[in-house]
Amino acid sequence: MTDRNQTATLADVAQAAGVSTATVSRCLNEPEKVSERTRKKVIAAVNTLGYAPNFAAQAMAARRSKTLGAVIPTMANAIFAEGLNAFQETVMEAGYTLLVATSNYDPDEEETQIRTLLARGAEGLMLIGHERNQSIKDYLAKRNVPKVVAWAHDPQRVGSSIGFDNARAMAAIVNHVKGLGHNHIALIAPPTEGNDRVQARIAGAADAVGHALPTEIATYDLDAAADAFARLMTLSPRPTAVLCSNDVQAAGAIMQARAMGLAVPGDVSVTGFDDLAIARAVDPAITTVRVPHKRMGRMVAEQLLSRLAGGADRMVELETTLVVRGSTAAPQ
Amino acid sequence: MTDRNQTATLADVAQAAGVSTATVSRCLNEPEKVSERTRKKVIAAVNTLGYAPNFAAQAMAARRSKTLGAVIPTMANAIFAEGLNAFQETVMEAGYTLLVATSNYDPDEEETQIRTLLARGAEGLMLIGHERNQSIKDYLAKRNVPKVVAWAHDPQRVGSSIGFDNARAMAAIVNHVKGLGHNHIALIAPPTEGNDRVQARIAGAADAVGHALPTEIATYDLDAAADAFARLMTLSPRPTAVLCSNDVQAAGAIMQARAMGLAVPGDVSVTGFDDLAIARAVDPAITTVRVPHKRMGRMVAEQLLSRLAGGADRMVELETTLVVRGSTAAPQ
DNA sequence: GATGAAAGTGTAAGCGCTTACATTCCTGAA
DNA sequence: TTCAGGAATGTAAGCGCTTACACTTTCATC
Structure with missing residues (x-):
């Protein structure tokens, strides 16, 4: 020193x-x-x-940091990368800097990260999904921190959000698969705790078929999804379609199908979610839901900046589109 | 307000x-x-x-921010995600917070990001690769900011670095492919400007075969790599092996081969680099080089913290391992 | 040339903390 | 009981900036 x-x-x-x-x-x-x-x-x-x-001195004297915060569940897969990137770009254009933190899908960790970001002077936050600890909600309300929720749309909630209807997007997939003639549909989903997007997707699927579907929980990696897929294949009747909450999981499912000697989509159809690069890289390419990540990230930034400037809350629902590729077909 | x-x-x-x-x-x-x-x-x-x-006040009064910075080329693909994660964890355990910025592979942008991080009080930096603008090198030297270079190892350089020998890793792939009997080898690599890792890989490949290899430049996405692959396939003699600088590019190459009706590895062998999840998701699975990302991230953090505590510079070379999978075979 | 408004500049009071140093309190040995 | 010396606490001086306010210049106008 x-x-x-x-x-x-x-x-x-x-x-x-x-x-x-x-x-x-x-x-x-x-x-x-x-x-x-x-x-x-x-x-x-x-x-x-x-x-x-000196940034600290500047922030202190001016009593504003020109800093925004974002806490995302993970950087480990590409789900949030693109949206975050667009968010960051927009934010920088406006002369703000961005602080990013990850919660690892853990509500408690999210809470501490939010507090950290705030202590570091974040004037506004981008948060993923609506669900979080009540204590941190209260804290944010008390401090009156502008925030906008991304990746989710729920008309029941209040406040700013830019997202899409996870339930409806999932229902679209279910309808596509049902339309192909599938009656034995199963789900692979990540842990639902604290993840309202996934909960909505599971519920949306159930709504679309009229009953809850057999569901295996797997983290966001190939092997966990592969294991989940293997477990689903032991059910009887064996599912003829496996809908995954994420393209990575779908890729894992297809990988496992190959290992088990099952043809996709011949023996079993598989779907993903997000339309990541991996969806087109695997064979067969994955039927999935395209989410307008870039647009979402940009709009979140704009909305947040607008809130900061005294603008009103706004809820925007973005459209998602079903992208049909080779991983789905009529059951044999 | x-x-x-x-x-x-x-x-x-x-x-x-x-x-x-x-x-x-x-x-x-x-x-x-x-x-x-x-x-x-x-x-x-x-x-x-x-x-x-209040963080700013704390930093100002104590004249240290307990903050480290990292600037990585991109978050858009998973290359750096895992290493960064490990880095972040280690850094947090030590009570430091991490500021992350992306340079988009642009030296000028990297320079401004570094300056921003420093203005924000970063006490030390993790940087990717050795090559950067002289002006920012001078600046770092003048301010005496501890930094450690990751993802690269070059005994010629001075300072702290934790990385692997890109040239040698690439040579290992070349030797594997040569050993299978390939004589017409081509490369797909990202833009080399400001990217010493890629330069080293290209040079390493050239060394291993004794001459420069036909090389197509493509950014880190499936379609660009697919195009590059298509261009390589117009060469005569047509390459029987295409070595990519990255698994994503390899996946793009395989995708394109499929589209062109070429069998992998029957008609053409393909290799990747990094051993990302995608390498196992595609069919055939990609022969690649496994890089100890996690270990690297952790060691970078440790080395940086040690430098901060007055420790000496250290250069660590990590081992990489060739992972042979289905995408390579003897030429027909 | 005098005049007043506008433009440019300086003075100095903090912003919310940390920390050297001064002060007060407490303990146990003499 | 006394008193040294450590433990606990308080006092106050900044850290490097921004900004209200005061002051000085400049310049068009009469």
């Missing part, structure tokens, strides 16, 4: 330029309020000293 | 607990220095007020 990280301060720049710190600050933040002459002097000083503003 | 975000401050807690701010601060940061009695009072006050420390 010697003089590491020694950095020029505003005062250094001011001295070098022969002006006051106020002028330097203005020059950097509201250049139009400073005369041409002074501006040049200041900029020269900034450059020679390699001055970079 | 009314009284939004009003939050209890240290002073509020101090008043509520009937002690000084210094005591509250100590109670939170060095509890052992405070008597049992006071501690209880303070903790009670903290809870009833819902106090959370």
Whole structure:
């Protein structure tokens, strides 16, 4: 801890330029309020000293951090990557920086991450799904932090959200499969706790067929999905269609089908969700639901910025589209 | 901007607990220095007020942020996700928080991201690869910011790095393919500018065969790789093996081969790099190089923390392993 | 040239914390 | 009982910035 990280301060720049710190600050933040002459002097000083503003000091003095936060369940698969990217881009264009945290699908972890982001000065949050601990909901309400919920749409809720109707999207898949003639349909879904998107999908599927479907729980990786698929294949009657909550799981299911010598879609149809790259990479390509991730991310950012500027809450429902590919066909 | 975000401050807690701010601060940061009695009072006050420390103020007063930064090329594919995750976990265990930024494989963008992270108080950085703008190198050197380079190992360089020998890993693939009897080998690689890992891989392949190989450049997505594969198939003699710089590209190549009616590995062998999930999801599964992402991420964090604590620079070379799967076979 | 408004600049008070140093309290040995 | 010395606490000086307010210049107008 010697003089590491020694950095020029505003005062250094001011001295070098022969002006006051106020002028330097203005020059950097509201250049139009400073005369041409002074501006040049200041900029020269900034450059020679390699001055970079200290973020903490800035945030503290101005009492706003120009920072937004996002907490997503995971970075481990691509589900959120694209939306987050679009979110980030939009946010940066507006001069804000983004703090990202992951909750690992754990409500408690999400809560601490939210608190951390807030302590770090996040002025607004993007959150995934509606469901979370009551304590953190209260906290957010009390602090009056603008937030917008993404990846979910539920007209029953209040507040800002940009998302799609998970139940309806799932129902669309079910109807497609039913339309092909399948009567023995089963589900592979990730753990439902704290995940209202998945709950909605399971419920949507049940609604569409009129009863609850046999469901195996698997985490978001190939092997877990493969195991779940194997378990489903022991049921009798054996399902002729397996609907997965995610393309990765669908890929795992297809992988396992291959290992078991079952043809897809000949012996069993498989569907995914999200339309990730992997959906087209596997053989057969996966019938899935395309979610407008990019658009969603961008709209979340816009809505959040609008809330920050005093705008009203808004709920937007985005359309999803069924993408039929080779992994589904009529049962033999 | 009314009284939004009003939050209890240290002073509020101090008043509520009937002690000084210094005591509250100590109670939170060095509890052992405070008597049992006071501690209880303070903790009670903290809870009833819902106090959370203001990060900016903390960082400013203590003149250290307990923050590390990482800038990775992209979150769009899974390449860096796993390593970053491990990095993050290790860093959090040590009580640090992590700031992540993406450069989109653009050196200039990387430079601004690094500056941003530093302005935000990052005390150390994880960077991918050795190659970057001289200006930012100078800046880091001048500010004496501890950094460790990941994903690359180059004995020629100085400083801390945890990585593997990209050239050697690629040579291993080439040797495997050559060993199967292939003489017409081609490459699909991402844009090489500012990406020393890819440059090393291309060079490693060239070394292993004794001459430069026909190479098509494609970004990290299925379609770009598919196009690149199609272009390679127009060469004469037609390559019997296509080595990709990444599993996603390999998946794209296989997808395209299927579309063109070419059998993999019958008509053409394909290899990948990284051993991502997708490598096992596709059919045939991809012969690839397994990189110890998790271990690497963890070691980078440890090395960075050690540097922060005054430790010395260290260069670690990790082993990679060739994983032979169905996508490679002897040429017909 | 005098005048007042507008434009440019400076002064200084914090923002919410940490921490060196000063002060007070408590303990046990003499 | 006394008192040294450690333990517990308080006081107050910043950390590097922004910004209200005060002040000085500039300049068009009369």
